Amino acid sequence: MGLSHVGDPRDWAARQWHDLAHSYSLPTQDDRSRLLASLSGRRYEEWRVAWRQFERHPLLGAGPDNFAAAYLAERSDNFHEPRHPHSLPLKLLSQGGILGTGLFTLAVVAAGWLAGRRRRTLDAVGGGTVAACLVAGAYWLLHSSVDILWEIPALAAPAMGLLALSASVERGDPGRAEVPPSREIASGSPWAARRAARGASLVGAVASLAIAVALALPWLSDLYAQSGAKAWRANPAQAYRRLELASAIDPLSADPLLVEGSIALRRREASRARRAFLRALERDPASWYAYLQLALLEGSLGHYREAERYLAQSLALNPNERVTRLALRMVKEGAPIDPQILNRVFVDPAFRPPGIESYTHRVESRP
Amino acid sequence: MRKLTVVAMAVATALVAPALALAAQNPSSSVGEGTEVQRTVVSGVAGAQSGGSLPFTGFSLALIVIVAVALLATGFVLRRQSRAKVDG
Numbered sequence: 001m002g003l004s005h006v007g008d009p010r011d012w013a014a015r016q017w018h019d020l021a022h023s024y025s026l027p028t029q030d031d032r033s034r035l036l037a038s039l040s041g042r043r044y045e046e047w048r049v050a051w052r053q054f055e056r057h058p059l060l061g062a063g064p065d066n067f068a069a070a071y072l073a074e075r076s077d078n079f080h081e082p083r084h085p086h087s088l089p090l091k092l093l094s095q096g097g098i099l100g101t102g103l104f105t106l107a108v109v110a111a112g113w114l115a116g117r118r119r120r121t122l123d124a125v126g127g128g129t130v131a132a133c134l135v136a137g138a139y140w141l142l143h144s145s146v147d148i149l150w151e152i153p154a155l156a157a158p159a160m161g162l163l164a165l166s167a168s169v170e171r172g173d174p175g176r177a178e179v180p181p182s183r184e185i186a187s188g189s190p191w192a193a194r195r196a197a198r199g200a201s202l203v204g205a206v207a208s209l210a211i212a213v214a215l216a217l218p219w220l221s222d223l224y225a226q227s228g229a230k231a232w233r234a235n236p237a238q239a240y241r242r243l244e245l246a247s248a249i250d251p252l253s254a255d256p257l258l259v260e261g262s263i264a265l266r267r268r269e270a271s272r273a274r275r276a277f278l279r280a281l282e283r284d285p286a287s288w289y290a291y292l293q294l295a296l297l298e299g300s301l302g303h304y305r306e307a308e309r310y311l312a313q314s315l316a317l318n319p320n321e322r323v324t325r326l327a328l329r330m331v332k333e334g335a336p337i338d339p340q341i342l343n344r345v346f347v348d349p350a351f352r353p354p355g356i357e358s359y360t361h362r363v364e365s366r367p
Numbered sequence: 368m369r370k371l372t373v374v375a376m377a378v379a380t381a382l383v384a385p386a387l388a389l390a391a392q393n394p395s396s397s398v399g400e401g402t403e404v405q406r407t408v409v410s411g412v413a414g415a416q417s418g419g420s421l422p423f424t425g426f427s428l429a430l431i432v433i434v435a436v437a438l439l440a441t442g443f444v445l446r447r448q449s450r451a452k453v454d455g
Contacts, residue, residue: 081398081399229408255404259404259408262408266408288400289400289401343401343405346401346406347406
């Protein structure tokens with residue numbers, strides 16, 4: 001029945017490979033299973049970019065979550081801007097290099113090896129529990145090789161937790177449970193064991209708090225940035241205060257400064273806008289948007305030479321961006337630059353890029 | 368020291384939970400920096416609060432706190448009950 005649905009399996013495989021390797025977007029109105037539907041999309045191009053990133057940084061990778069800028073520099077369209085490469089192995093290789101991938105693999109293999117050893121010593125219930133935890137973790141790893149699962153904490157955390165659990169299931173022996181492992185060790189040297197346990201607890205507590213603070217500060221900063229963005233029409237001074245606070249809370253993020261600069265540009269506050277975008281570039285030198293907004297600002301003031309310089313820097317980071325290309329053409333022709341009009345392209349559905357339609361013609365060339 | 372670790376873990380969980388929820392919003396989004404910033408600016412609404420407090424931004428912290436407290440309480444009760452049975 002399945003064969004009648006897809007026809008000749010070789011033709012089906014050839015079609016799927018063509019769709020995968022020649023990225024384009026097809027409407028997803030197909031009511032068939034996703035496994036039988038087209039594999040069209042952007043994954044192949046994302047994987048290609050990630051692999052090239054790995055080739056450039058084989059040992060240590062480009063650093064965690066440093067994919068978006070590399071993709072923008074190499075993309076072949078002007079509408080797809082992913083942040084992650086839809087593949088955990090390629091993410092590990094491109095962002096963690098051989099070293100990061102090796103450490104991750106070591107952790108997973110160690111969990112599997114320990115789980116296998118424990119399973120042999122457990123009864124049917126314990127062994128089944130270990131197997132269930134292992135299967136869940138293994139499925140997550142398999143699926144994440146072609147999808148974005150690592151970036152969804154609600155999926156990644158349980159998967160990693162189950163893997164860890166599979167390696168640490170204990171036999172339900174009440175006599176053994178009464179004796180904590182630390183006390184078993186302590187039988188030889190109670191003071192040394194107690195000191196080691198205290199040290200481990202302290203390190204664990206400090207590490208937990210440090211991780212929590214590192215995650216909570218960006219969240220708080222984002223709340224203030226959103227709040228400032230909502231307040232700017234009614235109370236610009238309050239909006240700027242909140243954006244400054246957001247910027248101070250997360251000194252690594254350029255986002256609050258980009259919002260502040262964009263608001264200032266709309267309010268025609270040139271010096272504030274310029275200062276905000278330049279500060280944003282200090283934090284994120286790969287922000288093509290900051291360069292573009294600086295160009296629009298200088299262009300609107302008639303400073304065409306500076307505008308052209310900023311546009312060239314923006315295009316070097318994001319060569320296919322439509323607004324930047326349009327602005328460059330206007331600057332070269334000496335046309336008046338209105339940042340508000342050009343920035344409308346980003347949000348107005350009337351300016352939706354024709355990219356999706358232009359790619360669908362490739363459907364005709366499918367085998 | 369054990370209590371300190373438990374408190375630290377509880378505080379860490381309380382801090383991490385909303386941050387993770389925020390991070391989990393849409394990792395597969397392919398919207399670019401330009402669209403994102405401009406959307407944020409354009410969505411600014413008139414009549415924002417004039418006071419010093421933050422306006423509601425759409426994330427109900429109270430619910431998360433209630434769930435976290437309930438989970439912690441369940442854990443403590445389960446642990447105490449199981450220990451009592453083993454001792455008995």
